[in-house]
Amino acid sequence: MSNIVEKKQSEFSRAEPFRVAVIGSGNWGTTVAKIIAENTNERPEEFVRDVNMWVYEEDIEGRKLTDIINEEHENVKYLPGVKLPKNLHATPDLLAVASPADILVFNVPHQFLSRILQQLKGKIKPTARAISCLKGLNVEKNSCQLLSTQIENELNIHCGVLSGANLAPEIARECWSETTIAYVKPKDYRGKYDDVTPFTIKHLFHRPAYFHVQVIEDIAGASLGGALKNVIALAVGFVDGLNWGDNAKGAIIRLGLREMIHFGHTYFPGAKSYTLTCESAGAADLITSCAGGRNFKVGREIAATGKPAEQVEAELLNGQSAQGIITAAEVYEFLSSKGDLNSYPLLITVYLILKGERSAECIPEYFNKTEDVKHWED
Amino acid sequence: MSNIVEKKQSEFSRAEPFRVAVIGSGNWGTTVAKIIAENTNERPEEFVRDVNMWVYEEDIEGRKLTDIINEEHENVKYLPGVKLPKNLHATPDLLAVASPADILVFNVPHQFLSRILQQLKGKIKPTARAISCLKGLNVEKNSCQLLSTQIENELNIHCGVLSGANLAPEIARECWSETTIAYVKPKDYRGKYDDVTPFTIKHLFHRPAYFHVQVIEDIAGASLGGALKNVIALAVGFVDGLNWGDNAKGAIIRLGLREMIHFGHTYFPGAKSYTLTCESAGAADLITSCAGGRNFKVGREIAATGKPAEQVEAELLNGQSAQGIITAAEVYEFLSSKGDLNSYPLLITVYLILKGERSAECIPEYFNKTEDVKHWED
Missing domain, CATH: 3.40.50.720 (NAD(P)-binding Rossmann-like Domain)
Known part of the structure; x- marks a missing residue:
């Protein structure tokens, strides 16, 4: 030696x-x-x-x-x-x-x-x-x-x-x-x-x-990705269940990443964007989870069959739960108490789809509102 | 109306x-x-x-x-x-x-x-x-x-x-x-x-x-993702060809995103990280391309068969070229002229694998160097 x-x-x-x-x-x-x-x-x-x-x-x-x-x-x-x-x-x-x-x-x-x-x-x-x-x-x-x-x-x-x-x-x-x-x-x-x-x-x-x-x-940054990714994986499952292809999946992941970062900045001011975009706990974990984990599969089945979330969970997971379903409800409740639902169209839409109050087909409607064109001065 | x-x-x-x-x-x-x-x-x-x-x-x-x-x-x-x-x-x-x-x-x-x-x-x-x-x-x-x-x-x-x-x-x-x-x-x-x-x-x-x-x-930010993603898609193809699974693919994409951002900051100072992480032209395009495009398939075949890049390109693409192979060589030449190869372990490793100077199996070796632990003061 x-x-x-x-x-x-x-x-x-x-x-x-x-x-x-x-x-x-x-x-x-x-x-x-x-x-x-x-x-x-x-x-x-x-x-x-x-x-x-x-x-x-x-x-x-x-x-x-x-x-x-x-x-x-x-x-x-x-x-x-x-x-x-x-x-x-x-x-x-x-x-x-x-x-x-x-x-x-x-x-x-x-x-x-x-x-x-x-x-x-x-x-x-x-x-x-x-x-x-x-x-x-x-x-x-x-x-x-x-x-x-x-x-x-x-x-x-x-x-x-x-x-x-x-x-x-x-x-x-x-x-x-x-x-x-x-x-x-x-x-x-x-x-x-x-x-x-x-x-x-x-x-x-x-x-x-x-x-x-x-x-x-960055404790908060490292934690948030792992918590919120499951909600986004459900949404990627929805668009996969609708057969919308890889463009739509990429779009959902980037919208999810944007909302994760915004959630971190708003409620955990120490959380860094860099952690969520460039560390394994951020984008990498999100991408891997959206490639085929448990939440992705549940989302896909909900959109493909139109069955209620509880039924799909029971049929696919053998008594276990899809963490994203629990997290979506918790995040909705929390954001609702803060009067801040409008800043998170993806997270909120997932919850409403799970509740049966929206259909997965209407996901695109929620995004163009928040991203409009800015005027130039002449 | x-x-x-x-x-x-x-x-x-x-x-x-x-x-x-x-x-x-x-x-x-x-x-x-x-x-x-x-x-x-x-x-x-x-x-x-x-x-x-x-x-x-x-x-x-x-x-x-x-x-x-x-x-x-x-x-x-x-x-x-x-x-x-x-x-x-x-x-x-x-x-x-x-x-x-x-x-x-x-x-x-x-x-x-x-x-x-x-x-x-x-x-x-x-x-x-x-x-x-x-x-x-x-x-x-x-x-x-x-x-x-x-x-x-x-x-x-x-x-x-x-x-x-x-x-x-x-x-x-x-x-x-x-x-x-x-x-x-x-x-x-x-x-x-x-x-x-x-x-x-x-x-x-x-x-x-x-x-x-x-x-x-952000013209530069929107352009860089589209250019560099093809090199990263080759790398994701390599690890898929080696059957390393979804964790490794997520890791490659986040390392690629990090190098894209660093490349933008260094050579196009106006380019914004936000464009590369949170706009469709950034992470979304990267993720979609790494899910199964032409460059991904070429990379997968190279790693799975050990055949040279030119042969795989000829066999799979029917005379067309994989843009990532061209871009990897161009980026290598450019970074080499700037004396800046060490800041881009992923982009450079892809080029060396394509040249037959490294094997795809050694991808992980290149990453731990750049990410070491920092000491605390007592």
Whole structure:
């Protein structure tokens, strides 16, 4: 080993390596846990090698899912066919996973977050840091909160955000992709030998061969794309269901991007346009989601068959929900409370189509109003 | 007819309505001519109803292409199956079309532009205005010129640009799409009763049911997307040919968008990021082109088969060329002359892959260098 490498490693060594816990084990949770365990295995000076992953226990043909994961190193339920590192351990005990951890990586469905945070309150290290891999917003009638802010407020710990063009099955197969992690310096930062730094983040999540991590500081920008893209993916599904072709899909995506940026500027003044256009968490995630994800498929079926959204969701998703349908309603309610519906013709039209109050065919009507010609002085 | 409509129409009436000519009759040229003739037919107070389109004469099974277009109102060679307005007239005589025109709409392949401009020099109205629908850049070793600038310089007339997410066959079938037209106030502007205004542009190109026009002033921004997107579409084709999935495609598009914006800021200081991210001529056109156009297909075949670019082009395109291959070489030569290759890892990597000097598999290597982690002060 060369001197340069030794020096580089020692810079990140510490007396007590960070213990990392992953909260959640769906296909994305398991994929992220795989990445993390691969990295902790390669950097024992920086991280405790063993990574614990909290698994909501299920019975799989008479065996416990946690036993299967720990014995066969495969999440046969949510990520079948992908071998997991042997230093990744599944456990059904949330507090056993979370309490000793220095770094908590949250990766559960949005709707379970509040309950989990209630269970963790007062039971984790006060010095712990967190990364949220959740997509969504915590919308109530008059307020719109980032999920990382909810984690910070409930647990009183500092929290960053991971978001990007990240279809889990592709990353699990180690196809090249990128992500964005937004993490700012905590107010009570303890210095680079005792605290999580951007280097810690990069070392924990970056895989040179297949998962490229860009660390930025724009938490709101990185979060908004992941939340709003699902609504736009529904709209792209609508025009695909109507067979309008690739021009119309490109048009919907650019209109969506414009409304995302405007939403960020208006309600999260720190959010940067650059994050939404030029980072993985922005346009790249939007484009990837509009190429064929769950929300896209639901939108396509609604427009092609004329069936109500609830029926399509029930038929296509086997009891799961299309996040975009929930987000569209939340965003509508929020913008309505702010008296700001007119600035978001695409987001609002998607909601009205889902409610059955508009047909997908009338999407174009909503756009020419906002983009009229300016007069020149003679 | 209501009073409001009458008033609106009279505002744009003039003693001498504008005569419009279309130079070029490929699938895009014919599609744009169809749009224009539909609009001139509805606005006789503003435009001469009859529109002439210059057609490069060809023999189709013993009949002249111009005769077929004029008798059957269909361009059977380049836009078969689409009925054209009866007030659109095909003629093989370039000067007969261009000389009397007040508005010249250029829509020919890039490589024919110089020769056509030579023929038109001194033979057109000095008061004429032009719109370029061409995609590309006029690159020479040390300079990089917009094609609209080339038209302006050679003919000494004012020229705007039309560019957007515009796959011609979809628009010809009247599927909803959008476009961007960049047009600035000419130095010798003659006032709204005697000259082309943004309203003239909108009235000439906008079709409420299927072709939505946004008029802006950023000529460089609107032009650059259309030129550089083809290089990026090749790269998206590469990763598709390698079966890397939708995450990788999203990543390539966002890296491409970033390099487009940087290229604009560096070499066309007036170009706005907003045009490239939020107008149809920017991200929308890029996304649409990367969903399956000619350059995408060539890139995919190169990566999937390992065949040289020339061979794939010959096999797939039947003698035509993939514009991205030409543009990649031009951009490489230009950036090399400026000593600025390192700022454009994607554009440069595409060129090196096309030359056989890199393999498509090594695309990811070029990106992590430029995006490293920043240190925090303790």
